[in-house]
Amino acid sequence: MNKFFEEPICKQCNLEIKTIFKKLSPEQIEYATNNKNCSIVKKGTVLYQEGNRISGIYCINKGVLKIYKTGTEGKEQIIKFAKKGDVIGYRSVIISEPACTSVKVIEDAVLCFISSQELYHLLRENSEFGIEMLQIACKELGEANDYITDIAQKSVKERLAEILLHLKDEFGVNNEEVINLNLTREELANIIGTATESVIRLLSEFKSDGIIELQGRKIKILDASKLKKISNIF
Amino acid sequence: MNKFFEEPICKQCNLEIKTIFKKLSPEQIEYATNNKNCSIVKKGTVLYQEGNRISGIYCINKGVLKIYKTGTEGKEQIIKFAKKGDVIGYRSVIISEPACTSVKVIEDAVLCFISSQELYHLLRENSEFGIEMLQIACKELGEANDYITDIAQKSVKERLAEILLHLKDEFGVNNEEVINLNLTREELANIIGTATESVIRLLSEFKSDGIIELQGRKIKILDASKLKKISNIF
């Protein structure tokens, strides 16, 4: 089974699923197919770092990537995770600036690289494709604004509850209600902007309140409605 | 002099200055000119609120607007300010969603309204215009990511120092080094995500340290380099 993914299978890559490419004409799909560059990237790989010039964007066909910034004192701030169907790196390419985030693969990924030139070619040729990109950027912008409000106004406990629900939404749960994404305690802390110890304490509080169950990094959600109440989402 | 601005002067409106329109062809400028709708909006006016459906975007020709979200307990979180040359409302129009922010005029403004239909018409017809919009969105996205990292990691004091410098940059200072934007203490607090009292205490600390001078809402910056040091910007 694993062997199946040992090499990029371009035929079933992003181009055919619902991604930014869905508005391309057959000729443009052909163009993109001939000019993209698929590769397998192992967990732990740093794709690029804050400050790097990047020469194109990556479409994610498989895997999970962590997008983060490095704040004062070198502390990592996780901005978001990217998974199948997401595009990353476009911000820097579009405004011709060095990357403002770093990207690390946290689950083995299959990525498809499209160079800046090709991206611009497609943007110029197909305005619907541009609108598509614009929609992606706007969606991300709305999420960022929500994030700002949450971090600025909610307590750590509220934010942790919210993030657990958010991760459940975004990555789903297996048949045992365990969130399909394993993060270290430190990573959880770096999403919500707190100390690792605070996350640990709150997780065990949730556990003793019967809201979650913990087995190492696996988090099983027992009572989503309680989490919702704690997180103050309406 | 004031009379001069009593009515929108479309001839010298955004269309001719460096805004999103700079990539339009003469015919498209003509089209936009015939379809836009300029108006004077008084300080205090709420342009639209979170949750409203909005039917177009606003280009700012003059004035200052406050873009904010309402968090838990009704506390206002200021996302950003918009001024001459900025466009607002495009996020909601592009992804066909209700507004995720509210907008209030805090300095008398001249605004130019462009309906969703016209915006889409221009986007479809001119892919360079789309790229222009994409660049605006990406720029804003980068700023939002910085903001997230700051709020999550910096102390209130660091953030206040940073915001003062930021306001100085964005709105400039008059010939007496007074920031060209008057905000209430509460508004300052709602930018950096803290309590009004904390802002007051820190401002008077900065004052007694000889870093700033205060006269009501006017903030005079005496020592920008000290502010930079406090804010931990590198």
Add this chain to the structure above:
DNA sequence: CGCACCGTTGATTAAACTCAACCTATGTGG
């Protein structure tokens, strides 16, 4: 085996919030 990384817990400290009181300026209605 020993190192490195992660997770956990406890104790202490510091930052910032909340609450309350009071002051000032401004504007309003009687």
Add this chain to the structure above:
DNA sequence: CCACATAGGTTGAGTTTAATCAACGGTGCG
């Protein structure tokens, strides 16, 4: 014109939240 209400600003005291510091246990790996 005065009395009063309102909004913003300030200060102090007390409390809460969360960060920091320190120690220690478990796990996996070279």
